[in-house]
Amino acid sequence: MPKDPSIKKVLLIGSGPIIIGQAAEFDYAGAQACRSLREEGIEVVLINSNPATIMTDVEMADRVYIEPLSVEFVERIVAKERPDGIVATLGGQTGLNLATQVAEAGILERYNTRLLGTPLRAIRQAEDREEFRTLMREIGEPVPESWIITDESQLGDAIASGIWPLIVRPAYTLGGTGGGIARNVDELLTITRSGLALSMRHQVMIERYLSGWKEVEYEVMRDANDTAITVCNMENFDPMGVHTGDSIVIAPSQTLSDKEYQMLRTASLKIIRSLGIEGGCNVQLSLDPHSFAYYVIEVNPRVSRSSALASKATGYPIARVSAKIAIGLHLDEIENAVTRKTLACFEPALDYCVLKIPRWPFDKFVGADRRITTQMKATGEVMAIDRAFEPALMKAIRSLEVGIYGLANKTGHTLSDMELEEAIRVPHDERLWSITEGFRRGMMVEEINALSNVDPWFLRKLEGLVNLETRLKVNAPAFKQMSKALESEEEEAQEPLEERFGSAVRLLREAKRMGFADRTIAEFAGIPEGKLRKLRKHLGIVPVYKMVDTCAAEFEALTPYYYSCYDTEDE
Amino acid sequence: MKAILALEDGTLFEGQSLGATGRTNGEVVFNTGMTGYQEILTDPSYAGQIVTLTYPLIGNYGINPDDFESRRVQVEGFVVREAAEIASNWRSKQTLDSFLKERGIIGIQGIDTRALTRALRVRGVMMGAISTEDTPESLLEHIRNAPGYGSKDLARQVTAEQSYRWRVGDTKPVSADSVSEVKPRYRIALLDFGVKYNILRSLANLGCETTVYPCTVTAEEVLRANPNGIFLSPGPGDPEQYGYMVDTVRQLVGKKPIMGVCMGNQILGYAFGSKTFKLKFGHRGSNHPVKDLNTGRVYITSQNHGYAVDPDRLKDGMEVAHINLNDGTVEGLRHKELPIFSIQYHPEASPGPSDSAYFFHQYINMLDRHYGRS
Known part of the structure; x- marks a missing residue:
C-alpha cells in the first residue's frame, strides 16, 4: 500500500532534556524522522522542550515548538495546528509516555487526530508488566517467574517462593531507574520502596534474577502488512544483571x-507481530x-537507545524507516x-x-558508587567498528577519552589478588581492565x-x-634497533628492515591489526611515539578503509560510511 | 603454515592454512550469513564449490553433533578471515580447525574476504583453488586444467547411494525397509539431488515418513511404492546437466502431489518447458527478501543457488508465485490446476531464518485436499 493519503501533516514529539538513558540518540532519531517525513511531502510540526538539539533547528521541521513536553502544551499545539496524526515512537520513553497521557486525556478524539504507527494498545501491552506477561503466555513465549507489586505489603508471595536473588523492575521508567537486585528480604524491601516511588504507575515487577545468563537483544521492524524483519542482534559482554545501557555490547x-x-x-518476530507494532521495536x-x-x-515498543546503536552498527536507518512506516x-x-x-x-x-x-561520569562524580547494576548510570557511549573483535575493542577504549589507551587502567596493578578477584566478580566501570590485569597476573580463562x-x-x-602486550615488551630491543637503523638508513642505504628484523616487523603488523595504538606500542618498545609511527609508515603498515x-x-x-582497519584492500 | 587462494582470472590471496593441507579446486562463491557455518559446510548443495563466508569471525561456537545437514563435509574448500582459536558453546565438541583437519577439508584463513567478495561481485563467480604446496603459477595451471563447475554431475556425487528412510521420531537415516512404529500421516517419496537433513526432520515433525531415493531412480520405481506425495530436493550443479531427472519428474507430474525446493524448483521449471540461467554471483545467505505475489507479504529467506528459472518460458499451467525483491528473479512456482508447487529458497532453514517453514504445512494441506482429508 502506498502511503496513507489522508496524512498531510504530523506532530512529532521529541524526547526533551538529555538524561541518563535518553541522550543525543533521540535527537538523531527525531532529526532522521523529520527528514524522512518531509521527503514524502508531509508537513512536520515538532514539539521538544530541549532547544539544544539538531531536530529543533529551523530547517529540520516545517514548524518547531520549543515548549514543555506536557499534555497541556501538546493539546494547545494540536488545537492550533490540527495535525492529521501524531508520531510518538521516536521521542524515547518521554515521547511515548506523553503520547499515552495525551490519548488518555481524550485529546485525539477531541481534535479528530490519531497516533500513527504503533497503536496505543500495543504500547500499553508492551509497557504494562502484567499485560505483557499475559500476552507472552498466550503466544507461548517464556517469561521468568514474577510478581507485580503496587504496595510493599504484597511482597509475601515473592518472599515465600524462596527464589533468590530477585530483580526489581519499576514500570514506566527509563534506564531502569529505581530497580535493583535483592539477595535477601531487607534488600527487597529497600529496593521495592524506591521503585514504587519512582514508577509513574506506582507499580514494580519482582522476578527471578537469571544470574550468569547471556543477555541478547534484537532490533526488529514491522509494517502494517505484517512483514517483519530483524535489523540487528547484539550480545552483551556482561551477563544478566548489568543494564544493557551499562554493558559492553557486541x-x-x-x-x-x-x-x-x-x-x-523467531521469538522476537513473534512478539512484534503479537503486539501489532508498526515501526521499530527492541526485544531483550x-x-x-x-x-x-x-x-x-x-520489549521497548519504540525506537530506543539500542536502535541508535543498531542503526550506526549496520547502516540501516531505523528511525527513518519507522517514520515512513508510520505514514x-x-x-x-x-x-x-x-x-x-x-x-x-x-x-x-x-x-x-x-x-x-x-561512558560513565565517574571522573566528574568522584565519590559515586562505581558498581554497575540494573539501573543505568552511563551518560554516553562509544562505538567502534573493525574487522575483528580485538581492534574494535582497542579503538573503543581509546574513544572513551578516559586517559586509557590500551589494556591497563591506572589502578589495576595496585590491587591485591583478593581485591582483584572481587573487581572481576562485581561489575563496575573498569571491570574490563580488572580482567586484563587478571590475565597479566596469570589467571586462566576458566x-x-x-x-x-x-x-x-x-x-x-x-x-x-x-x-x-607481553610479546611487544619482550621485543623492545628489536624495536629500538629498528628505529635506530631507520635513522641511519636515511644516510646510507642498507638491507631492508623486513629482512633484518623479520619477526619484529611481523609482530608490529600483528599489533596494529589487533588495534594497538602507536602510543601503546611505543611505550612497550621504549621509543618515542613519533619514531614508532615513522617506523610503521616506513614499513608500509598503514590502515585501509572499508x-x-x-x-x-x-x-x-x-553511502560514504567507512571504518579503518589493517586489512588489505582499500575502498 | 602458509596457504594461497587463486582465482581463475589470476587474482591471488595469501593467508594461512585452515584445516587439512594439500590442494583443492572448485567454483569460488560467497555466503553472507553471519551464523550457520556448520550447516553450510555439510550442505550437499555446496559440492564442487569453495565457500567463503563474508562474516569475518567464524568458528566461535565450534562444531556440535546435532547440526549436520548430511553425513559429510560437502564443500571443496573453505575460506574465512579469522577462524576462532577456541570454541565457546555448550553444544560444541570440537573447534572448526580440528574438525576440518579430521575431515580432510582444505581451507584458508587470514585473507581479506571482503576484497574476495567484491572481486566475485564485480567479475562474477569463477573457478579457483586453495593450496598449501603450490606456487601461484602452478596453482593457476591447476585451475586451468580442472573441469568447470557446470560440466560435472554433482547431484550423482552427493545423492544417496541407495534408498533410505526417515521415519517420524527419527534423528538419523534408517534402512529403506524399516517399518514405522506409528502410522505416518503421509508417506513421501523424496528424490535426492542433495537433500539436507532438516528437510527430512521437518517432514517427520509433521508426521510424514520419507523414503529417500537416489537421483537416478526411475518414475516407475517411485510409483510402484505408491507414496502419497513426491518431494524434489535441493542439490548442487548446473540444472542444464540434469535431463535425466527432468524426464523422471515429467513422468511423475499429474500422478502425485509434488513439492520442490531449490534444485527441485529448477527441475520443475524444466519439466514445464523452461530453462535456467546462471546468476552472476548467486544468492547465498540468510537475508534475501522474497515477495509472495499472491499476498504481497515479504519473507526473509535462507538461500543458496547460482541459477534461476526463466519465467518467460514456463508453460502448461505453471506460473511464478514468488520473486526476489533484490533482483526480481523467480523464487517460486505454482501450478494453476495440479497440486504442484516449488520454491527456490530454503523452508528448512538450517542455517537461516525459519520464516518459510510454513511451506511444509502448505504441502501437508495440499496432500489433505488431494486425499479429501481435513
Missing part, C-alpha cells in the same frame, strides 16, 4: 550458534549458556538509503564486528569465567591481547 552476537540465533530471532532476551532455555525480558508505507516500498539499489525490506549482513562501551560469567570466547580474546554497506559487499553501495 554486534552481531558472537557466541550464538545458528540454532540459537534463529530461535531468538536472556539465554541460558548451558541449554536452549531462554526468557523474554523486556503507511510498507517495508518493500521503502528504498535502502545506503545501497539505493535494494529495499528497506531485508536484514543487514555485517562483515565486521561492532563494539560499544558505555577462572575469570567462573568469577565474572563473561563468555570464554570474549575472555580468550582479552587473554590474547595481554599475551601480545565501507559499512548493510550487505557485506553483496551489492554496490553509495
Whole structure:
C-alpha cells in the first residue's frame, strides 16, 4: 500500500532534556524522522522542550515548538495546528509516555487526530508488566517467574517462593531507574520502596534474577502488512544483571550458534507481530549458556537507545524507516538509503564486528558508587567498528577519552589478588581492565569465567591481547634497533628492515591489526611515539578503509560510511 | 603454515592454512550469513564449490553433533578471515580447525574476504583453488586444467547411494525397509539431488515418513511404492546437466502431489518447458527478501543457488508465485490446476531464518485436499 493519503501533516514529539538513558540518540532519531517525513511531502510540526538539539533547528521541521513536553502544551499545539496524526515512537520513553497521557486525556478524539504507527494498545501491552506477561503466555513465549507489586505489603508471595536473588523492575521508567537486585528480604524491601516511588504507575515487577545468563537483544521492524524483519542482534559482554545501557555490547552476537540465533530471532518476530507494532521495536532476551532455555525480558515498543546503536552498527536507518512506516508505507516500498539499489525490506549482513562501551561520569562524580547494576548510570557511549573483535575493542577504549589507551587502567596493578578477584566478580566501570590485569597476573580463562560469567570466547580474546602486550615488551630491543637503523638508513642505504628484523616487523603488523595504538606500542618498545609511527609508515603498515554497506559487499553501495582497519584492500 | 587462494582470472590471496593441507579446486562463491557455518559446510548443495563466508569471525561456537545437514563435509574448500582459536558453546565438541583437519577439508584463513567478495561481485563467480604446496603459477595451471563447475554431475556425487528412510521420531537415516512404529500421516517419496537433513526432520515433525531415493531412480520405481506425495530436493550443479531427472519428474507430474525446493524448483521449471540461467554471483545467505505475489507479504529467506528459472518460458499451467525483491528473479512456482508447487529458497532453514517453514504445512494441506482429508 502506498502511503496513507489522508496524512498531510504530523506532530512529532521529541524526547526533551538529555538524561541518563535518553541522550543525543533521540535527537538523531527525531532529526532522521523529520527528514524522512518531509521527503514524502508531509508537513512536520515538532514539539521538544530541549532547544539544544539538531531536530529543533529551523530547517529540520516545517514548524518547531520549543515548549514543555506536557499534555497541556501538546493539546494547545494540536488545537492550533490540527495535525492529521501524531508520531510518538521516536521521542524515547518521554515521547511515548506523553503520547499515552495525551490519548488518555481524550485529546485525539477531541481534535479528530490519531497516533500513527504503533497503536496505543500495543504500547500499553508492551509497557504494562502484567499485560505483557499475559500476552507472552498466550503466544507461548517464556517469561521468568514474577510478581507485580503496587504496595510493599504484597511482597509475601515473592518472599515465600524462596527464589533468590530477585530483580526489581519499576514500570514506566527509563534506564531502569529505581530497580535493583535483592539477595535477601531487607534488600527487597529497600529496593521495592524506591521503585514504587519512582514508577509513574506506582507499580514494580519482582522476578527471578537469571544470574550468569547471556543477555541478547534484537532490533526488529514491522509494517502494517505484517512483514517483519530483524535489523540487528547484539550480545552483551556482561551477563544478566548489568543494564544493557551499562554493558559492553557486541554486534552481531558472537557466541550464538545458528540454532540459537534463529530461535531468538523467531521469538522476537513473534512478539512484534503479537503486539501489532508498526515501526521499530527492541526485544531483550536472556539465554541460558548451558541449554536452549531462554526468557523474554523486556520489549521497548519504540525506537530506543539500542536502535541508535543498531542503526550506526549496520547502516540501516531505523528511525527513518519507522517514520515512513508510520505514514503507511510498507517495508518493500521503502528504498535502502545506503545501497539505493535494494529495499528497506531485508536484514543487514555485517562483515565486521561492532563494539560499544558505555561512558560513565565517574571522573566528574568522584565519590559515586562505581558498581554497575540494573539501573543505568552511563551518560554516553562509544562505538567502534573493525574487522575483528580485538581492534574494535582497542579503538573503543581509546574513544572513551578516559586517559586509557590500551589494556591497563591506572589502578589495576595496585590491587591485591583478593581485591582483584572481587573487581572481576562485581561489575563496575573498569571491570574490563580488572580482567586484563587478571590475565597479566596469570589467571586462566576458566577462572575469570567462573568469577565474572563473561563468555570464554570474549575472555580468550582479552587473554590474547595481554599475551601480545607481553610479546611487544619482550621485543623492545628489536624495536629500538629498528628505529635506530631507520635513522641511519636515511644516510646510507642498507638491507631492508623486513629482512633484518623479520619477526619484529611481523609482530608490529600483528599489533596494529589487533588495534594497538602507536602510543601503546611505543611505550612497550621504549621509543618515542613519533619514531614508532615513522617506523610503521616506513614499513608500509598503514590502515585501509572499508565501507559499512548493510550487505557485506553483496551489492554496490553509495553511502560514504567507512571504518579503518589493517586489512588489505582499500575502498 | 602458509596457504594461497587463486582465482581463475589470476587474482591471488595469501593467508594461512585452515584445516587439512594439500590442494583443492572448485567454483569460488560467497555466503553472507553471519551464523550457520556448520550447516553450510555439510550442505550437499555446496559440492564442487569453495565457500567463503563474508562474516569475518567464524568458528566461535565450534562444531556440535546435532547440526549436520548430511553425513559429510560437502564443500571443496573453505575460506574465512579469522577462524576462532577456541570454541565457546555448550553444544560444541570440537573447534572448526580440528574438525576440518579430521575431515580432510582444505581451507584458508587470514585473507581479506571482503576484497574476495567484491572481486566475485564485480567479475562474477569463477573457478579457483586453495593450496598449501603450490606456487601461484602452478596453482593457476591447476585451475586451468580442472573441469568447470557446470560440466560435472554433482547431484550423482552427493545423492544417496541407495534408498533410505526417515521415519517420524527419527534423528538419523534408517534402512529403506524399516517399518514405522506409528502410522505416518503421509508417506513421501523424496528424490535426492542433495537433500539436507532438516528437510527430512521437518517432514517427520509433521508426521510424514520419507523414503529417500537416489537421483537416478526411475518414475516407475517411485510409483510402484505408491507414496502419497513426491518431494524434489535441493542439490548442487548446473540444472542444464540434469535431463535425466527432468524426464523422471515429467513422468511423475499429474500422478502425485509434488513439492520442490531449490534444485527441485529448477527441475520443475524444466519439466514445464523452461530453462535456467546462471546468476552472476548467486544468492547465498540468510537475508534475501522474497515477495509472495499472491499476498504481497515479504519473507526473509535462507538461500543458496547460482541459477534461476526463466519465467518467460514456463508453460502448461505453471506460473511464478514468488520473486526476489533484490533482483526480481523467480523464487517460486505454482501450478494453476495440479497440486504442484516449488520454491527456490530454503523452508528448512538450517542455517537461516525459519520464516518459510510454513511451506511444509502448505504441502501437508495440499496432500489433505488431494486425499479429501481435513
